[in-house]
Amino acid sequence: MAIDNETIRHVAHLARIDLQAKELERLHVQLHEILGFIDKISNLNIEDVLPASHILPISNVLREDIPHTSLTPERALENAPSKKGNFFSVPKIIE
Amino acid sequence: MIYQTVIGLEVHLQLSTKTKAFCGCIIDFGRAPNTCVCPICLGFPGTLPVYNKEALNSAIKVALAFNCQIQEHTKFDRKNYFYPDLPKNYQISQYDLPLSRNGYLYIYRDNKPKRIGITRIHLEEDAGKLIHEDGQSLVDFNRAGIPLIEIVSEPDLFSPQEAFDYLTNLKSIIEYLDVSDCDMEKGSLRCDANISLRKAGSLELGVKTELKNMNSFKGVKDALSFEVGRQAELLDRGGDMVQETRLWDAEKGVTVSMRTKEGAKDYRYFPDPDLTRFHINQDMIERLRLKLPELPQEKLQRFMKEYSLSEYDAKILVSSKEDARFSEECIRIYPGKDKKLMVNWLIGPLLSEANSRKVKISELNITNDELISLIGFVERGEISGLSAKGVLSQMIDSGKSARELIIESNLLQVSDTEELSKIIESVILENTKSVDDFRSGKTNALMFLVGQVMKKSSGKANPKIVGQLLSRRLTDA
Ligand SMILES: [Zn+2]
Numbered sequence: 001m002a003i004d005n006e007t008i009r010h011v012a013h014l015a016r017i018d019l020q021a022k023e024l025e026r027l028h029v030q031l032h033e034i035l036g037f038i039d040k041i042s043n044l045n046i047e048d049v050l051p052a053s054h055i056l057p058i059s060n061v062l063r064e065d066i067p068h069t070s071l072t073p074e075r076a077l078e079n080a081p082s083k084k085g086n087f088f089s090v091p092k093i094i095e
Numbered sequence: 096m097i098y099q100t101v102i103g104l105e106v107h108l109q110l111s112t113k114t115k116a117f118c119g120c121i122i123d124f125g126r127a128p129n130t131c132v133c134p135i136c137l138g139f140p141g142t143l144p145v146y147n148k149e150a151l152n153s154a155i156k157v158a159l160a161f162n163c164q165i166q167e168h169t170k171f172d173r174k175n176y177f178y179p180d181l182p183k184n185y186q187i188s189q190y191d192l193p194l195s196r197n198g199y200l201y202i203y204r205d206n207k208p209k210r211i212g213i214t215r216i217h218l219e220e221d222a223g224k225l226i227h228e229d230g231q232s233l234v235d236f237n238r239a240g241i242p243l244i245e246i247v248s249e250p251d252l253f254s255p256q257e258a259f260d261y262l263t264n265l266k267s268i269i270e271y272l273d274v275s276d277c278d279m280e281k282g283s284l285r286c287d288a289n290i291s292l293r294k295a296g297s298l299e300l301g302v303k304t305e306l307k308n309m310n311s312f313k314g315v316k317d318a319l320s321f322e323v324g325r326q327a328e329l330l331d332r333g334g335d336m337v338q339e340t341r342l343w344d345a346e347k348g349v350t351v352s353m354r355t356k357e358g359a360k361d362y363r364y365f366p367d368p369d370l371t372r373f374h375i376n377q378d379m380i381e382r383l384r385l386k387l388p389e390l391p392q393e394k395l396q397r398f399m400k401e402y403s404l405s406e407y408d409a410k411i412l413v414s415s416k417e418d419a420r421f422s423e424e425c426i427r428i429y430p431g432k433d434k435k436l437m438v439n440w441l442i443g444p445l446l447s448e449a450n451s452r453k454v455k456i457s458e459l460n461i462t463n464d465e466l467i468s469l470i471g472f473v474e475r476g477e478i479s480g481l482s483a484k485g486v487l488s489q490m491i492d493s494g495k496s497a498r499e500l501i502i503e504s505n506l507l508q509v510s511d512t513e514e515l516s517k518i519i520e521s522v523i524l525e526n527t528k529s530v531d532d533f534r535s536g537k538t539n540a541l542m543f544l545v546g547q548v549m550k551k552s553s554g555k556a557n558p559k560i561v562g563q564l565l566s567r568r569l570t571d572a
Contacts, residue, residue, distance in 0.1 A: 014361055016177060053170050053366035061371045065112050065149035068119030073129045076137060076236075086128040087226070087233035090179040094227055 003031050096331055098292040100323050101300060102252040104261060104315075108244050108275045109221065109283040110153045116220045116242035117144030117187065124281065128235035136240035138183030144369055146171075150218070150242035153274040154194055155375070155383050157244060158216045160268050160390055163198030165380050171218070171370040174362045179234055180223040190364040193217035194244075194375075200268065201392070202260040206406060211261055212249030219243045250289070250300065255319035262286065262312045263414075267391050271416045279311050286315050291336075292326045301326075302336035306350060308343045318343035322350055394419055402426055404438060411442045417457035425463045431474040440470055444484050448491055460491050469497035476557050477507055508557040515548070515556055515564055522547045523568070533569055541566060 008027055012019045019027070073086045082089040114121055118135035135142045158165055172190040198213035221241040226233040246265065252258045266277045266284065276283040291303035306322060309315045322341070329336060341350040389397070391413050398409040398419075412422045422441050429437045441456065445466070449456045469486060472478045478486070478501055486500045493500070501507060522544060523530055533540035541562070548561045 010361075014175070014363065054368065054371055056371070059372045059374050061145055062148040062151060063119070063145040065114050065147050066119060067114050067121045068133070070120045070131050070133050071137075073127070073132075076129050076132050082231075084231070084233055086130070087235060088129070088179075089231045089233055091232070092227060092230055093179060093225070093232050 003028065003035060096327075097295040098323075098327055098330065099295050099297075100253055100255075100319075101250045101291050101293060101303075102255070102258050102319060103250040103289045104248045104252065104258060105287045105289070106246040106248075106262070106265060107219075107285040107287075108157075108246065108269065108277070110150050110242040110244060111275050111283075112147055112149045112153065112242055114147060115240040116147050116150055116218075117240055120237075120240070122241055124237075126237055128233075128237060131237040132239070136182070137236055144187065144367075146218075146370065147242060151373070152383060153272075154216065154218055154242075154244045155380065156272050156387060157246070157269065157274060158195035158198065159380070159384055159387060160272055161198035161200055161213050161216065161246070161265075163195035163213060163216055165195045165375055166192060167376075168192055168372060168374060169194050169218075170372045171367045172364045173367045174219075174364055176360075176362060178222070179232060180225050180239070182223065182236060182239055186220060186222065187367055187370070188219035188245075188364075189217035200261070200264055202257060202264055203410075204257070204260070209251075209257070211251045211257075214247045214249050216244055216246050219245055250291075255316045255323065258288065258319055259312055259316040262315060264391070266312075267414055267416075271388055271390050273388070273416075286312075288315060288319055290319055290322050290326070292323065292330060301330075302338050304336075304338070304350075305340045306343055307340060307353070310345070314343060314345055317345075317348065318350055321348060325350065391416075391419075398423070402434060402438065408438055408442050411446065412438075415455050415457070418455050421457040421463065425466055428463065429467050429470065431471055433474050436474055437467075437470055440466070440473075444487055448488060452491075460494055461487075465490060465497055472497060472501060476559065477501075479508060479554075479558075505555075508555055512560070512564060515552075515561060516568075518548050518551050518556065519561070519564055519568060522551060530569065541569075 005024060005028060008024060008031060009019065012027075077083045077086070077088065080088050112122065115131075115136055118133050120131045120133050120136055123131060135144055155165060169189065169192050171187050173185040174188045174190070175185045177184055193215045195216045196214065198216065199210050200213065201208040201210055203209070221238050221243050223234050223236040223239040226235070248261065252261055269275050269277050269284075278284060279286070286309060288306040288309070289303045290306065291301035293299060293301040304322060304326070306315075306318050309318050321343075326336065340353045342353050343350050394413045395406070395409050398404050398412060399406060402409075404412070413419045422438075425441060426434055426437050431437070445456055445459070445461075449459055452459070466487075469483060469490065473480055473483045482501075482504075486497055486504070489495065489500050490497060495503075526544060526547060529540045529543050533544070544565055545558060545561050548565070549556050549558060
């Protein structure tokens, strides 16, 4: 399966990654190879293989509805690049 | 041109568990910002979410109450997008294997049931809260990770009123299940609506708009009504409908296009590798089914049968779980013969007191015992229905007992025949013409004479007894 530059730019935008022309070129080659590996799967007979959504053979892992101790706001906000009072602060996102 | 309106609703409901969906942070809306947060709900790298068992049980109960098929295999997926209220840059949700599918609920128009399909009910988590200020947006993650379920209806609703009825019935069922506050103003129930118009008779769906930002059921109805008008006008002019999201502006009463820079939504759903799959077996489903309470529709049928109520009366009483409980208690323990009198008081004076105070019947400041005592006075003919209504209002305002107020205001009707006979004699003497009229066959004259007796007794005479005494006295002589 071939991938074009437009698709790479779209995926980069979705991940909020700003690509330079050089990086785009390199990624084009790499993604092309990766998709090539995936193409191999379509040549295999996987009729009897169930789709996996988890690598371990476990299911129904649940927790009881019991409170734990939360962080203090000081601790929660400790590494925030920007804060105001008890709040995280980000550049304004609506007009 | 005549169009048919087609509406589908998406309802997001906060489950009222003690703790969040994937961590043990408590859910409490009164807390200071960012005090109910931990590395898991803040999306720190290396943390592992584990789903809340109580949330799963509640969600299955809701799915069962809406007649959904619980899926044997279900899993969580990541819905990827960037927004500052989302600490992980994805929301844990469900994509291709939702908890349940193919349910339905009924709405009623002119007593005719209409079945509204429910496409799916799935599990997801809430985002944080944003507060916008000058130059910055502030984020509180207390709400991030609260368990939600999304209830998606089929496009089976054909008018804003049907959408309103659907929401009302949905809320009533959820209230009975006691799994959510269902408070749209507090945000524990949120509703988005998809609406499109198509040429009457056509089977093909038109281009839809998605409506957001409604904060009451009436808001949903109003936004939909506005949209019906806007789309019809646009289509009549031959304009092109664009698929878009529009926000309801309740103050101006209009929907406004939400301009988005991004193209089509591209959430890149994929299975969340941090969470295991769930296998839900028949055993677990049946165990939860046994825990379901009597739901509104079943209660309605039972009320009609057990208390010989009309569908109309029963429907009023079961519309809220608490009111149904209060009313049933009153009807059950009312010692008088006339149960229907109690019912009429519940759906009449009591309901109008509740409506005028904007509360539920069960929230009024009056106990079952006090209400029963008041109705007893009415059934025994000791006070008139009219005075009893006044007493009811005063009881609620003052918290005083029915007996106290009736005696205080001297409202007991005079049923003592000796006392009444004296008044009757004087009325007969003063109204000889009416007496003659009655005797010559003008039966209407009796009503006039009863009225005179009532007047003389300052309204306290028992009109039924006065009528009996008067007609006996006039026919005997
Ligand atoms: Zn947490």
